Amino acid sequence: MPLSRSDLEFRAQLWNTATSRIREFFCARGYVEVVTPVVVKSPGMEPNLSPLAVDVHTEGLQAHSTRMGLITSPEYSMKKLLGGGMQKIFTLAPVFRDREAPGNRWSIEFTMLEWYHQGKDYRELMTETGELIDFVLNVDRELSPIYGGVRRGRGVGGGGESEGVWLRISYVDEFEKTFGFVPHDDDRERLIDACKEFNVAHPAVDEPVHEIIDRLFQVIIWPTIVTRGRFMLCEYPVPCASLSKVSADGRYAERFEAFVGELELCNGFTELTDAAEQRRRFILEGEERRLAKKEVFPIDDELLDRLKSVTSPTYGNALGVDRLVMLLAGANDIDSIHLFPPSTRY
Amino acid sequence: MASPNDIKKGTVINLNGDLWVVTTFQRVSPGKGSSFVRTRIKSLGTGKVVENNFKSAETLTFETVNNRKMQFIYSDADSITCMDGQTFDQVMLSKDMVGDDMKFLKEGLDVTVIMHGDKAISIELPLKIQYTITQTEPATKGDTASGNVLKDATVENGMIIRVPIFVKEGDNVLVNTETGDYVERVAR
Numbered sequence: 001m002p003l004s005r006s007d008l009e010f011r012a013q014l015w016n017t018a019t020s021r022i023r024e025f026f027c028a029r030g031y032v033e034v035v036t037p038v039v040v041k042s043p044g045m046e047p048n049l050s051p052l053a054v055d056v057h058t059e060g061l062q063a064h065s066t067r068m069g070l071i072t073s074p075e076y077s078m079k080k081l082l083g084g085g086m087q088k089i090f091t092l093a094p095v096f097r098d099r100e101a102p103g104n105r106w107s108i109e110f111t112m113l114e115w116y117h118q119g120k121d122y123r124e125l126m127t128e129t130g131e132l133i134d135f136v137l138n139v140d141r142e143l144s145p146i147y148g149g150v151r152r153g154r155g156v157g158g159g160g161e162s163e164g165v166w167l168r169i170s171y172v173d174e175f176e177k178t179f180g181f182v183p184h185d186d187d188r189e190r191l192i193d194a195c196k197e198f199n200v201a202h203p204a205v206d207e208p209v210h211e212i213i214d215r216l217f218q219v220i221i222w223p224t225i226v227t228r229g230r231f232m233l234c235e236y237p238v239p240c241a242s243l244s245k246v247s248a249d250g251r252y253a254e255r256f257e258a259f260v261g262e263l264e265l266c267n268g269f270t271e272l273t274d275a276a277e278q279r280r281r282f283i284l285e286g287e288e289r290r291l292a293k294k295e296v297f298p299i300d301d302e303l304l305d306r307l308k309s310v311t312s313p314t315y316g317n318a319l320g321v322d323r324l325v326m327l328l329a330g331a332n333d334i335d336s337i338h339l340f341p342p343s344t345r346y
Numbered sequence: 347m348a349s350p351n352d353i354k355k356g357t358v359i360n361l362n363g364d365l366w367v368v369t370t371f372q373r374v375s376p377g378k379g380s381s382f383v384r385t386r387i388k389s390l391g392t393g394k395v396v397e398n399n400f401k402s403a404e405t406l407t408f409e410t411v412n413n414r415k416m417q418f419i420y421s422d423a424d425s426i427t428c429m430d431g432q433t434f435d436q437v438m439l440s441k442d443m444v445g446d447d448m449k450f451l452k453e454g455l456d457v458t459v460i461m462h463g464d465k466a467i468s469i470e471l472p473l474k475i476q477y478t479i480t481q482t483e484p485a486t487k488g489d490t491a492s493g494n495v496l497k498d499a500t501v502e503n504g505m506i507i508r509v510p511i512f513v514k515e516g517d518n519v520l521v522n523t524e525t526g527d528y529v530e531r532v533a534r
Contacts, residue, residue: 003530004530006512007531010510010512013495014495046378048380097375100375101381101402102351102373103373103374104524211401215399219398240379242378257377262374266377329496330495332524332525332526333525335529336522336525
């Protein structure tokens with residue numbers, strides 16, 4: 001049954017509110033909005049993601065077809081613009097992720113907000129991210145629907161004291177407190193021992209180190225921090241660095257994620273700007289993809305070339321706009337905020 | 347062999363010979379990192395409840411269960427009673443096993459009772475249930491501008507939900523039972 005006009009207008013209004021406030025926020029801070037391509041030759045190397053592959057055909061004398069993919073994030077294009085000298089940029093991009101389990105927070109296609117600022121590191125990014133989310137959700141103790149959503153009742157933190165404050169929780173500190181060490185790439189044995197000691201399902205022999213760390217974290221640590229309302233989880237173990245820079249002392253990766261209750265909103269980094277290290281990680285990720293029998297797209301050489309001109313530090317953040325709209329709507333289900341609900345389309 | 351992605355409320359998982367019924371589940375697809383299913387499972391033997399995560403790539407063994415279409419009739423201090431409309435068979439189920447779904451129940455509601463052998467172990471609600479709004483404040487001008495797009499509303503069984511400000515008393519609305527979200531207003 002089609003949605004009623006009131007419901008359609010309500011949902012459209014939610015998106016209008018969110019995107020116009022996002023644009024207002026960044027324009028007021030001197031960011032420039034950019035448009036990046038959706039169909040690209042190197043849609044992403046991230047081992048856990050499956051880009052939607054497409055064959056693109058050119059007609060005419062030089063007729064040929066090119067294997068391409070739909071972006072899983074506008075990250076590579078954004079970094080090329082940084083390499084070209086742009087200093088503060090943001091984009092609202094459609095992104096696509098195939099082979100995901102259906103769920104009430106997930107759709108194959110969704111909207112990603114990404115923004116980058118050269119010369120700043122992720123600590124400043126955390127502050128800015130909190131300000132952005134509060135601005136979009138217009139946090140008001142009595143009125144904001146955010147409190148009717150993920151966590152019912154008045155304060156997100158339960159008592160109301162944590163409203164307006166984003167707690168910062170260090171991943172490596174929590175890990176060290178619980179397991180007695182800060183994990184690195186060569187700690188496979190210690191991690192497997194920790195799994196045994198804490199009775200966490202024993203990982204497969206070839207499971208990558210970052211996956212074992214994630215298991216321990218999700219089962220043992222996560223339940224103790226998820227109750228803290230809204231928080232930013234930062235200082236990730238080095239094997240979980242993804243595309244972030246490792247701290248000067250080598251203890252952690254300069255990466256964070258913002259959560260409201262259980263809902264993950266974004267991944268922000270002090271970006272890795274070392275092209276040689278980036279190439280090394282792409283090769284490792286490509287190998288992981290091959291082992292998992294996933295399509296391996298070519299390494300984006302243009303990106304690696306442009307990366308050399310990006311200043312260090314530079315921060316970047318990728319935020320799921322659908323989830324922000326869910327918070328705005330007080331919705332727990334992604335279907336509730338879309339004019340074309342994802343669960344009815346695939 | 348089954349995939350963790352097939353887990354639902356009421357699924358019975360065989361873990362090393364012990365049977366566990368899923369009481370709540372949430373699929374998690376992180377922005378970075380591999381997807382998994384976060385569950386709370388209850389032992390059919392000891393009644394112990396534990397949290398467990400299953401990576402989407404794992405394989406699991408599910409036990410066979412039977413689904414019976416029944417109607418919810420009433421609840422007392424610690425249990426609820428459902429009835430088969432054809433045979434008038436009644437089954438009882440502890441409120442523990444119904445969990446958070448208790449708040450959605452209303453007399454005469456069609457539910458699926460999940461049976462393991464002759465024991466009722468869980469119920470499954472329709473994904474969307476229709477309720478009538480019995481009480482809600484009228485919208486005031488400027489609500490949307492101040493970001494106040496939702497308001498509280500009470501429905502006929504006493505449950506309080508969040509609805510858009512255009513919803514009025516007497517309206518029929520659909521509620522998603524997995525999330526508790528208002529879905530849409532139903533034409534009268």
